[in-house]
Amino acid sequence: MLYFAWVREAIGRDGERVDVPADVTTIADLLDRLAAGSDDHARAFADRARLRAALDQEFVSLAVPIGQARELAIFPPVTGG
Amino acid sequence: MLYFAWVREAIGRDGERVDVPADVTTIADLLDRLAAGSDDHARAFADRARLRAALDQEFVSLAVPIGQARELAIFPPVTGG
Amino acid sequence: MIEVRLQAERFDPGAELARLEALGSGAVASFIGIVRGEGGLASLRLDHYPGMAERAMQAIADEAASRWPLLGLVLVHRHGTLAANERIVFVGTASRHRAAALEACAFLIDWAKAKAPFWKQETFHDGTTRWVEARAIDDAAAARW
């Protein structure tokens, strides 16, 4: 998993390797699981409305199944340009 | 009167002094009068749909009365930019 | 800063942009019109109505400034004889809002094409000349604003 902007700052690192548990289906499920195991993750993922995701570098909704994706990124809505 | 673009070329000069006859009201009337007196003017003013006018440097329709205007210009639709 | 210039001389878009950028607005849009050298075109002559051309350009610029929140606006139009690939017109706008900068830029070139007294005459390599015909699409583009 990769983190950007304030999500990265809240978690305190720019990424981590995560093995998706067998009973986790969607990105939202995985965020719940990580939040349950760490205060930093819980704080970073507290307000889902402020989070966006990319799965293998394509923007997706948090409700999307992770499937066989190799790269998941969590970040705030983009503000470039 | 001032002439621009192909109107100037058809008439063969870039302008001329014209005293507006008492019985002439609109720009179109004046063009009729000038066309009646000269082949060059008749040819330049033949197709009114291709002519535009400015009275004292403001675009106007050929149907507008000349009034006390001091400068009348006749030209094709503009093509700058 | 509203700046309108009618000139025979060439201009430098980079220099015009730099002055707009220096206003600190954050968003700068521009449009450049250039002589296309196709169809055997040798040169383009831009006839204009002295006095009225400057007034019309100023009125178009003032109209843009009244419609959009601009910190800067530059409108430069050349007259005289231009070779293929020479620049004819420059429109530049600066605003805090990108939409304002871009819309005002489009407005300015649409109105400059339809409402400023300029006429283009093409001269071709075979020596023939032709006055460019106005296009209905240009009036329609100006009318949408």
Place this chain on the structure above:
Amino acid sequence: MIEVRLQAERFDPGAELARLEALGSGAVASFIGIVRGEGGLASLRLDHYPGMAERAMQAIADEAASRWPLLGLVLVHRHGTLAANERIVFVGTASRHRAAALEACAFLIDWAKAKAPFWKQETFHDGTTRWVEARAIDDAAAARW
């Protein structure tokens, strides 16, 4: 010519425009986004998603090229730390049709703002920092295309 660049280095709008003008299309439009130095802002840091940022920019450029008849398109976005008044982004388009050049330019900056993975962090003169919040108006601007 479709050219997409993600870079830490500065760029020169005049040089980018010159390359677009050299394509002979007749109409060149551009947009420049610049760091506004107001509200005590000292610098802006542009975080980006390496790999995906380039892919997203290329996809946005390809989309523009498929929607408008462009002879050229340049999209440059910087990353890293930028001082006030430094340029962030350049969009330039060249087309035979001014409407196509201007519309594609507006499309490109609207989509770059809403669909490319960049995040701005402001640092103020008092040492505080703040991540810029996304604005609903930017999503709306992207959705209109």
